[in-house]
Amino acid sequence: MAPKNQDSPVRLSGKEYQILEMLIRNGEMYGLQMVQESNGALARGTVYVMLDRMEDKGLIESRKDNKPLGMSGLPRRLYKPTGYGAKVVRHWARLQDLAALAPQRV
Amino acid sequence: MTRSSDAPKAALTRLFIARFSNGSLFEIRFDPTRVSEITRDKLPWPVTDRDWGIILGRLRAIAIESGRRMPASKPRKPGRIKAPPGSRISAFSEYCLSQKVRERIVIPVISDMREEYYAALASRRRVLAVAVKIRGGASLCVALVGHYTLALLLKWLVGAFASGSGSSR
Numbered sequence: 001m002a003p004k005n006q007d008s009p010v011r012l013s014g015k016e017y018q019i020l021e022m023l024i025r026n027g028e029m030y031g032l033q034m035v036q037e038s039n040g041a042l043a044r045g046t047v048y049v050m051l052d053r054m055e056d057k058g059l060i061e062s063r064k065d066n067k068p069l070g071m072s073g074l075p076r077r078l079y080k081p082t083g084y085g086a087k088v089v090r091h092w093a094r095l096q097d098l099a100a101l102a103p104q105r106v
Numbered sequence: 107m108t109r110s111s112d113a114p115k116a117a118l119t120r121l122f123i124a125r126f127s128n129g130s131l132f133e134i135r136f137d138p139t140r141v142s143e144i145t146r147d148k149l150p151w152p153v154t155d156r157d158w159g160i161i162l163g164r165l166r167a168i169a170i171e172s173g174r175r176m177p178a179s180k181p182r183k184p185g186r187i188k189a190p191p192g193s194r195i196s197a198f199s200e201y202c203l204s205q206k207v208r209e210r211i212v213i214p215v216i217s218d219m220r221e222e223y224y225a226a227l228a229s230r231r232r233v234l235a236v237a238v239k240i241r242g243g244a245s246l247c248v249a250l251v252g253h254y255t256l257a258l259l260l261k262w263l264v265g266a267f268a269s270g271s272g273s274s275r
Contacts, residue, residue, distance in 0.1 A: 030218070031214050031215075031218060032218040032221065032222070043245075043248070044215070044218065044241065044242075044245040044248075045215075045244065045245040045246070045247070045248025045249045045252065046248065046249065046252055048210065048211045048214050048215060048249050049211065049249055049252040049253045049256065051210070052210045052211060052253065053256070055210070062210075073190065073217070073220060074192075074196065074213050074216055074217040074220065075213070075217065076214065076217045076218070076221070077209075077210075077213070077214045077217075
């Protein structure tokens with residue numbers, strides 16, 4: 001899904017940054033996998049709301065998981081970062097590095 | 107380790123050869139229609155608990171093969187067919203929630219809950235399975251409340267900014 005407006009500034013929360021970083025590191029992931037890998041930083045209840053918002057922002061994209069033949073049930077959803085999401089993470093990390101280097105007021 | 111074979115001479119007599127824990131081999135000849143009559147004290151030699159367990163297991167298997175049940179085995183309760191967890195919520199959400207919310211929030215939460223639920227059942231942890239169901243329901247409530255609260259908040263913020271910029275002109 002294309003972002004609504006790429007020129008407008010993107011707000012990225014700490015958890016959104018963590019999700020994006022995790023997706024870039026591991027490729028496609030399920031929501032539950034992200035919850036398990038975050039070691040308690042992400043909750044089962046809030047992760048999908050966050051993923052939904054991120055999809056609206058164009059940072060990630062999702063698809064239904066293809067079930068193997070003979071398996072039934074509800075399809076699971078796989079998430080992966082978009083090119084725009086990867087770009088945002090790169091810039092965000094660079095900004096954080098610059099912020100760490102900046103002189104602090106005493 | 108045990109193995110059994112049909113005796114060639116007598117049709118009713120089954121031969122059961124057991125290798126016991128001390129390495130020795132024993133032969134048990136018996137009538138498969140009277141398997142339930144074999145008890146530990148009727149064996150001509152003393153057997154350890156482990157070996158009796160092996161014999162009993164094999165005898166039960168043969169009894170079931172020949173259409174009879176050992177009286178020691180408890181009669182099983184008839185199985186109950188249950189709908190998978192979350193199926194009612196999923197069906198109900200079709201009527202009251204939008205397709206987008208259903209696809210992006212309700213179905214992923216339910217499918218995750220099912221994944222964990224069946225994994226718990228497969229490892230015979232029924233208490234954990236019940237806990238997973240409760241946690242799944244709570245997660246769905248939190249997700250829906252979070253989604254709609256956020257949507258309302260965003261709508262309100264957009265409205266506030268729009269009215270603010272309108273009044274400044």
